[in-house]
Amino acid sequence: MEASVTLKKLKERFPGSILETHSHRGDDTAVVKKEDILKICTFLRDDESLLYNFMMDVTAVDYIGKEPRFEVVYHLYSLRYNRRFRVKAGVPESDCSIDSIVSIWVSANWFEREAFDMYGIQFKGHPELRRILLYEGFEGHPLRKDYPIKKRQPLIGPMN
Amino acid sequence: MLADMIESIAKILFIFGMNIGFFAPVLGWVERKQSAVMQDRIGANRADIFGFTVIGLFHSIADAIKVLTKEDFIPTGANKFFHTAAPFISLVPAIVTFCVIPFGGRYTLFGHDVNLVISDLDVGLLFIFAFSSLATYGAVLGGWSSNNNWSLIGGLRASAQMLSYEVAMGLTIIGVLMVYGSLKLTEIGVMQENFFRWGIFMQPLGFVLFLTCAIAENKRAPFDVPEAESEIVAGYFTEYSGMKFVMFWMGEFLEIVTISGIVTTLFFGAWHLPFITDQMLLSFFQFAGSNGASILAMLVNIATFFIKVIFFIWMQMTIRWTLPRFRYDQVMKLCWKMILPLSLINIFITGLVFLR
């Protein structure tokens, strides 16, 4: 099956970093160790038989009550081979940080800022990690499952 | 003496009535209606008096009432004196320049010599240039005194653009001056009695260049970069409201009329009908007696002049609603790299042909 080429190559190259893989509904997915995310992403982008040149989306999911609590999800697309790939990395609440991949794909910049904004995940090495959709002074990270849906925010007044 | 005074007062009243009472409000209506026609819309048609809408003409009255009752707002930190003075500085030149433009020829009425121009200056053309360049101060002061960064950018753009086009416009006119050998607008008008001596035939390039410069000088689209609403909000009059805003607006419309007047006088035979000399007109109306003939000829000439003026107003409106806006640097490039050399070439060619 052509679609699993990526998974096969990834398992060959990083046998210790791939924690889990699946192809639910045809979406190839690899769960990787968060320490190796930079290495794996660079490999995915540069390997001649993969060439994932599009970084389509970065987001996070809050699996509250599980360990690790957060999962950072990357969606990649290869124009040459017309393939999609999903990389996931677990991020525990105690050490809520992961390496930024802005150096690999520039487009990750704003997507990582959004993930930080919504989930409070620190992206190490990000050029300007500040809130993007919400304002400076917003308390908490609203897409975390423990953020109450009716919480009120304090008024911050003019920013001058 | 008394006759002279009556004549002067009548002419002034006529021109001011024409400009402020007729052209300024009607042009506002024309701009709305013409753009509506060009864009498959209906246009303003709601203001009515006792159910009569008169195809939207009453909107001008409604507008006048609105602006007169609006709050006159001066932003904090603005320089009050200059902020108030700026609209006057840009409106007054637009009104004043029309007084040297002849709207008819010379007639003898009841033994009195009537010259249909308010002030028949020997340096009429220079007078126009001198005054229209004063309007620059209005834009610059308005932009600077508003204490708003967008206004400041608009004012700077306005000053650079208007000064540049002032230079180019002056040069485009030189050709006309060389052909007719006069700065006096009435003389230029008289010399165009012969249809083939009209400025458009003597100076076709000069006409195109002058009209372009004049529109740019007036800051109308496609040269409206000082007030480009999508880039710098509204440019130098961002902070103006009520009557002061309308003064800028009226200055702009009256300048359209003035430009059309100058173009008509310089290039399109002033008050003359094509192929008909003043003498022919007088003899045609001979049945009404000598005074009657003069009056009828005078009315025909005035009508001719204003029909031409209205044609050029229409033309400027059409241009305004057809073309997109230039970028600021492109406006300047057009002035210094295209119009200026072309007008110099035009002067050179004119010299070769006429000053042998």
Added chain:
Amino acid sequence: MSDITKDFNTEHMVINMGPSHPVTHGTVKFLTTLDGETIVDLKVDIGYLHRGFEKMCENGTWQQVIPYTDRLNYVSPLINNVGYALAVEKLIGIDVPERCKYIRVIASELSRICDHLTNIAAGGLELGAFSAFLYFVEARDIIWDLIEMLCGARVTANYVRIGGLKNDLPDNFKEKTLEVFKKVRSLWADVDKLLTKNRIFIDRVKDIAAMPPDEAIAYGFTGPCLRSCGVPYDVRKAQPYLVYDRMDFEIPIGETGDNFDRYLVRMEEITQSLSIVEQAFDQIPPGPINVDMPQYRWQSKDDVYNRIDSLIFHFKTVIEGIKPPPGEIYSAVEGANGELGFYLVSDGSGKPYKIKVRPPCFALTAAMPRMMKGRFIADIVPTFDMINMIGGECDR
């Protein structure tokens, strides 16, 4: 020269463009640092239209998300509907009937035409070509008439359902559409004459904000902006969904990726979309429009009122929501601006565990500083229009 300028006490002017500024439609703020007219630095500040789309979705049932998707890209809501419905169907693993697919293609393409028309119209308006704006807005309006005929709403369509559609095509829809298309084509030709060869317009947009293809890819460009750089990536061709593989259409590409190419690509895509709709009308088969799976798609009201099993299913799907099996999927459709992706996570309950939208204009807006540095302030106008940032979609 340097001696003179040293004595000038010049400083850069920092100026806020927006959030309420004529050019920042969609509410965005540009913090520009100007040196005269030249932009030294530009920062984009988004989020003014943030309304917590994803949080709202997590607190509603799967079907209740569809009206929210209307408000993402509010210029082409039907594409968002289709994209979301396709994503949930992929998560469940169902395939909708043929007729439904064709109607979804028609709806998507009508929406795409509207989006491109609006975009070019607004571009013309901001460059001062007010007439071109009104011509295209008229074209958009008569297409909105069609959409109103189709689903009863002009903007917030809410037409597509998970596993089907709200209703079938109305009577005479084909005839009406073809009639409207005639008018749209003539208006298209008018604007083509007004803008495409207009020297002033070309001067304003040509060579502005050009992006080389590799850089555009790195910034995550998709849609017309990417295709204008010469990269022929279109989800409809690369990974055909619905029945796009049966349609005969071209994807126009540009050369330099400047604003003029973006404009040309969009103009050409309008004609391609018009032809796709016409082809879909020729090929559309009769048949049902909803899947016959009562646990996912309501049955007709007739059945609900007369049959006890249908009533039970109706009650269960309305109160508890449909329950896709646990899992995660990413599904992308070609939105009017580029790839519109939905990343869904289901935990098997009636509410989405996670919905992430990948808005195409998010990546495009992020590239604004790259495209604008060193340019004139007036260049923000056509560039920001041509990347077509839609606040509802970018800020969610």
